[in-house]
Amino acid sequence: MRYIYNQSTDPAFNLAAEEWLLGNDSNEIFMLWRNEPAVIVGRNQNTLAEIDESFTRKRGIPVIRRLSGGGAVFHDLGNINFTFIQNATPSGGLDFQKFTAPIQAALGHMGVECAFSGRNDLLIEGKKFSGNAQHFHGGRVLHHGTLLFSSKMADLSGALRVDPEKYRDKAVRSVRSRVTNISSHLPVPMEVPEFIERLMDYVSGSAAGEDMSLSREEADSIGSLANERYRTWEWNFGSSPAYNFEKRTRTPGGLLDVCMFVKKGHIQTVRLFGDYFGVRDINQLEGLIVGSKHRRSALEECLADVVLEEYIKDVNLPVFLDCLF
Template sequence: MKGLRIIIFVDLSDPNSQLHLRDPGVSGSLSTFFITSPKFTDTIFHFSQPAAASVVLGVNQDAYSEVNLDYIKTHDIRLARRGAGGGAVYVDPGNLTYAFIDNDDGRNYLNFKKYATPAIHVLHKLGVDAEMTGRNDLTVDGKKFSGMSSLKIGNRFSCGGTLMIDVDLDQAAKALTPPKTKLASKGIKSVHSRVTNIRQYFLPQYRQITFAEIRRLLLEEVFQTTDLATIPTYTMSEADWQQVELIAQNKFTDPDFIMGTKRDDDFFHGNHFDGLGTVEISFSVDDGIVTHARIFGDFNQANGHLKVIEDKLIGTPFKKDNLEEAFRTTNLSANIGPISAAEMADLMLNPHFQEVN
């Protein structure tokens, strides 16, 4: 892969790894392990295929507005939350997930196109007219088949995405319930009309290609070799997996982390901002004063201190100038992303942004 120095491929295909990966909370802890473990300091590439259906939330999202909780419970679909930003995704055995772990060189963090390039090149070879659109989506024929997200801890970060190959689209559409502003920003009315599987776009000679063959093509593209035996490969030890399990137990399998607290505010407003994503705010107002506020969204800033913003709003008069002043003192760029105090104030004041769910 030109411009990216890949050192290690972490092979997760062994039986022990597959056993651990059955829990989406554990698989979601892998990035944190690879980023924080002193054992790994070079670039890492890995991919996995979910053993069962699950919905994975972005770190800043509201589970109660993004997911049909009754449906996923009835259909035994697991719910998980990753440490990275981005939006909710439905994954099942028809999905291939890939990720890079890299060191921030000042140019590569949140450079989604760079890390999507190997997948795009492979898909072009298979006949898919894939392209990157928006911040972090891969699309074909105007439909999304991959979403990407990133998590940064210290000077290392993960960047990866999903490839929808044979996903159950009907189940995905019923499991996900994104707010209307997100769908409107894409110019569509439902999840089903927005996403697609890519197998139907493969050239006839590749229409029956297996997941193993796709993984091989990705490895050849990433490492620029057809001899897979020459690729530096690492297999997870049981001691490694115990560390991953500990990370999961401390955070990613915690029901409070996954679900969050159910909203109980007077208002819930949301809007999609180009180059940032969807930002939502749940808030209450009493006698012209903001008494409570919580911020959600699919923006990719995973390490922002949203509580700093929420706490600053409490006690602020519900007026344009006062709200803007409060937002100006909360470092919005670091905590949410490229959004102005005026835009955040308008998000709260404008009834047009009221969400139905």
């Protein structure tokens, strides 16, 4: 087995690293890595239905789709991610306990007792500290999980705060759980670097001390994949399942009801209802929106030269855009 300590904290690079290693390295792999603050959504989720778009945009928090299913989570440097890549086929089914067992054993060795629970979680004293997911490709399985060690969860909790009534779709929804940090349960305090070292030493055994970095050539290829997929709107938002969006907003010009149908990230239909006033036909404004990406910057661009007050009195572009997310 190859053991990798990926010291990048760029979430797009790190998710690309998993995909690249899954498809290009024939070794069985165990990898540890961390992300700067980011929201990571599941493969089968509607990204906008999982996040507070305003919160993430204003704080510059990247939102990135991963290969595996499951729900949306937020990462920060107090969360350690682990990845196993092994030979396997979907016919064998999902086996989360096989890959979480070494983690449980390592934590037990550090004096922290934990238990596997439900479909894919690890718990300490009934509280979740690890969620896990899997993805099969080309006779290989990618298993990855989170390990909340000293995560500042409250700092990013607003990133996943969204009104569930706005989005009507068949996408997988996230489930919130009571969570805890591993550091709160350690008999002897330690910082993240020491925890990572001890975890890697335990899992890797005799391989501890070997070079565990990615090669320059691997890093270059992974960086290219990150740019081609994991940094793109098309992957992170545009590949969401089709959805209906409905939102009612009290604006300075009156009540505005927005009803949209979005497919492949592009607005297919839109209706703007409400008790607002305007001197121009609202159908003209709706027509300008149809075909745009359901993305704030794209809508801002297509409406940049429109005098919105002619359609909806006392409503400017920033206010109107807030109504569309």
